[in-house]
Amino acid sequence: MPAQVHRVRHRDLQTLHALKTLRPDRAYDAVSRDLLLREARLSMKISHPNVASVQTALRLADGRPALIAAWMPFTLSDCLNTQLFSPREIRQAMISILSGLEAVHAAGLVHADIAPDNLLLSREDLKDLKITDFGIALEQGERHADLDLIPAGHSTFSAPEQKAGMVLDGRADLYACGLILTLLLERCKGEGRVQEQLAVFAGHLSQQERKNRPQNASAALRLLMKIDI
Structure with a gap:
């Protein structure tokens, strides 16, 4: 790097x-x-x-x-390696991420590198998650090829259209959110209706075809808020 x-x-x-x-x-x-x-x-x-x-x-x-x-000393990766989470904590983490993305997208940007390493915490508490590292962010209508950045981002969390070098919109970030939610659910305490609903939501976010994902972070956040703890 x-x-x-x-x-x-x-x-x-x-x-x-x-x-x-x-x-x-x-x-x-x-x-x-x-x-x-x-x-x-x-x-x-x-x-x-x-x-x-x-x-x-x-x-x-x-x-x-x-x-x-x-300065924020922890990343979500650190927490995924050491902690178990309640459904309430997982839902709150996703509210934090999607709320941040709502502001990113409202500014006309696509973050394009949402991954556990780029989600920071000041302490090991998922409520204060913050999105960082805009090193490969795009303005609406741009491709990474326009910046000579190929390949770009954490490939594990990159949406199919990003890997294909296409022009991106906020739905690429939602794809990564779906994969992150899946990782959080793997560290969830217990089983039940809320976990099932969150798993369905994760699948909706991480659809291979972007047309099948929520239209934007605001729409995704509205769907998440309907999952009642």
């Missing part, structure tokens, strides 16, 4: 932040620099409690661009 993330502490405020910059060997790579700054521009379009947006961009002493965001 051309980028690296560091935990940094503000000297005066003593607050922790994430600093994302290029590896030293990519310091003068014009394409990598442009893509990192593009990520900042896209991310800063969004202000939502479930999106870990870039707070500011700066330039390091050696000339590398750097992005500053809130």
Whole structure:
């Protein structure tokens, strides 16, 4: 990967932040620099409690661009490896993800890399999940080929149309959400009606044909809210 993330502490405020910059060997790579700054521009379009947006961009002493965001020490991947979840926790996690995506899509963007590694938490509590890493996000009407990013994203969670190099819309992100919900359900405590409903919802999100998925994150969120705990 051309980028690296560091935990940094503000000297005066003593607050922790994430600093994302290029590896030293990519310091003068014009394409990598442009893509990192593009990520900042896209991310800063969004202000939502479930999106870990870039707070500011700066330039390091050696000339590398750097992005500053809130420091969140856990990812959903960490939780999937260590925890079991109640149906209520799983539903809340999906509400958080879809609410964040609703804001992403409202800004005219497709995240295109929704995966457990890109869902952050400040503590091991699924209520505060935040979407991060807009490195391969697209504006509506773009393809990754337009940015010379092939292949792009976590392939396990990439929708069929993304793997095919097509122009994407928000339904590509919903496909990834369906796979993430399936992973959460594999770590669910017990069995019952709610788990069955969530499993059906996961299948709806992760349909191979995008026309068979919900139209957007708002529609998906409305369907999820109908599943009563």
